[in-house]
Amino acid sequence: MPEGHTLHRLARLHTEYFAGGPVRVSSPQGRFADHVVVDGRYFDHATAVGKHLFHHYEGGLAVHVHLGLYGFFDTHLVPEGQDPPAPVGQVRMRVGAIADGGPAHWVDLRGPTRCEVIAEAEVGDVRDRLGPDPLDPDAEPERAWARISRSARPVGALLMDQKILAGVGNVYRAEVLFRHGIDPFRPGSELDRAQLDAVWDDLVALMEIGVQAGAIHTIRPEHDHGDVPRRGADRPRNYVYQRDGWECRVCGDEVRQQAMEARTLYWCPTCQPGLRGR
Template identity: 50%
Template structure:
């Protein structure tokens, strides 16, 4: 599932491609036919993201997209080719087309429904209206591991498995530590780091979390090759030596997701 920086990049691209101009809308698959008919000929007014949710404004309402585990998007230059596969939604103008396949959600929301969605979601480190104290209130009262809380979109929005593993490593926090045992200073450091790391991800289009002294150039090591991101400390590095201390990086399943950490750098 894409992490929050990907959806913020997608919102930016929607604004660049479609803002202020009418779009042709269709649902070749047929599962969003009524919604596409309402969007057809309408201009995009704005686009934004909240965590892993994309929200695109039209005069008739808000297009809400959540890619989930299987959703895919395709962009291309107009004219759009004949539809191939199960395309839930196609938007196009004279320059660009956008295809959406397999999303967990593709629906039209009223302004009130959009507000309710925001209210259900935790603060997003990439949004200017985010309130980290709201998340801290939930974290500081919870017996759940901090690694679980960081992935709970009701607590904090947009953080996925990569950012979770990496931000905890960067601050030497045991991922199994209970939220209630986290200090306020640790939470502030986590939040501040996520704001910076995720903003970098929006700009670069990939996740890089290693500090300058641990880059391939600085350490004389090969670059990481992985479709899920750039240079990282522990994510998907189980069995490899930690870039900081040399200890073997570990992994274990936690609520159906793989957790990665260094037992020495993140010692309880």
């Protein structure tokens, strides 16, 4: 599932592509029937919170997108005077700038969990259901720490709970806990505020790198040995995520994996000492 940096990057790009002008909105697949309500309207801007993306339109309407496990956007830059390419496959929503000279961007959304038109007021309702987002400059991390510090659940599960912390997924969870030497099985109530503040500050920095680079990068230069990631040379290198059975980059111990609340957890038992997998 795409993590929060992906949605924030999309929000910035879509604002750049479409803001300040009318757009064409269609549903080639036919499953986004509400698209007719926003077709031809002015696109004001796009925002993101956690793993949710919003396209904001004139007249108090927004399109709410949650990519889920399989959703993604394709982008086309169409030369001036040419039509966009014909949709290929199951395109739930197509958005295109109505060009006023020059090339125009078009984006195709495929496979989302949610794609719906909502009232602008409902955007706030979605935000209110989520925890603070490290990529939101106005976020209040105290809300997350108040819940974590009272919880007996393992911190590895708490960081993945979108009601507690918005936008953190499996990769950032594994990597930030490794970077701070925190045992993922440790109850949230056993962490002190200095540790929690350090995790938050690191997530803010790492996820902004993800927005800028379009990919997750978590390894400090001194630990990057130039190896090929398990999922291919074009994928970012990690400390522990999907490196189970491999040597830890820092200590050489074997990276472990174990299910935690139906998601696969990765950690190094030497660099993150404490309770081992139960």
